[in-house]
Amino acid sequence: MSNPLVFDPLAGLIAKAGRGDRAAAAALVKAVSPKLWRISWRLLRDAAEAEDVTQEALIRLWKVLPTWQTGRARVETWLHQVTTNLCFDRLRKAGRFVDEDQAPEPLDPGPMPDARLHQSALRDCVDAALASLPDRQRAAIVLTHYEELAAKDVGEVLGISVDAVESLLARGRRALRLALAPEKADLLQASVEGHAA
Amino acid sequence: MSILDHHPLNKALAYVLNHASPVPEMPSARIEAAAMAAFSAQTASRPDWVKTFGALAASLVLGVGGFVYYQSWQSEQKALTADADAFAEQLLSTDLDSAL
Known part of the structure; x- marks a missing residue:
């Protein structure tokens, strides 16, 4: 066809x-x-x-x-x-590629001190959270959320179906939410300040 | 198009993550210079290749042609020399003086 x-x-x-x-x-x-x-x-x-x-x-x-x-x-x-x-x-x-089935289940890091994180510490947290994702999940998150590609295009890039892209995104978001839970307030504040600036 | 593509929460997630961890500035000058050098090499490579191949083919044709021509000229010369020798032999073997 x-x-x-x-x-x-x-x-x-x-x-x-x-x-x-x-x-x-x-x-x-x-x-x-x-x-x-x-x-x-x-x-x-x-x-x-x-x-x-x-x-x-x-x-x-x-x-x-x-x-x-x-x-x-x-x-x-x-x-x-x-x-x-x-x-x-x-x-x-480089032996750094992590497949989905090799990645450990994301763990809830638990409550953190209610102190506001410094900007660089916040950046480190986001970097670490993204870096901890299996590579195809990270690619799906980057292409969808950062580069704003449609799921169909992400599917073409990664050679998978739209359903598989949505599955990767759902798992990636869940892992990010868990990893960044303690920084949620700081991230939202940073977002509000960014919008206001 | 997926329903996820334009979900407001996804936009917010992207904004928050990007704000907290921006991508460093791209080394535009280096990337553009390298890309354009590669483009020039790619577009220049074909005429160079054609020129080189053309020169090699011309040399081969001239060389082979010259060799064949030289070989045929040499055998022709040998044949002529043999003819001349045979004629001289014939003259010498004939009693010309007595005939004259």
Whole structure:
């Protein structure tokens, strides 16, 4: 069964860059690289590695440009998939990849002192909570909540169904809620201050 | 589209997490420079490859052609020399003086 044509807002730039247009290639890099950087940084938590992955994803884009078929897929979705897979590969090579079935059940950390956490401590808590998630759950959370991709696109990136994405998200959110329960008040306060600023 | 995509709680969760733990600034200059260098290398590589292959093919054709031509010229020269030798032998073996 053939897929319906997919509208890609970057199709014009892709076509021009495919013909060797440097200006179009530079515009493509500017358009897509910030999101690739954010995804890879959130998944790897390492600036140097995130930079490598972002560059590698762009190099792979140049390689497929001459044969890219407009209308078959959105180039951004393809790039997110490449970036996520490159991050997973690096995590696997470093022995840092955690599958869902290997992850321990999240535990309720219990009540904390009612002292307000310093901003950096709060950041550490959020980082630790995200880092503790199995990698595919973290990827689903990052792509959905940070990058605001639709569940269908997240499914394409991770190579799973929408139902499986929702399952990953539900488990990821539950683990985050438990891990961040003691910091709930500080997080909400930080959110209110952020909105007010 | 999933009902989860635009749930207000999800937006709030994203805002809270992002506010508490922002992503560091992207090293744009380095990433863009590396990407454009790779793009230039990719677009330049094909003409270079074509030029190199073209030069190799031309050298091969000229070399083989020259060798074949030289071989045929050499055998032709040998044949001519043999003919001339045979003619000279024939002249020498004939008693021309007495005939004249």
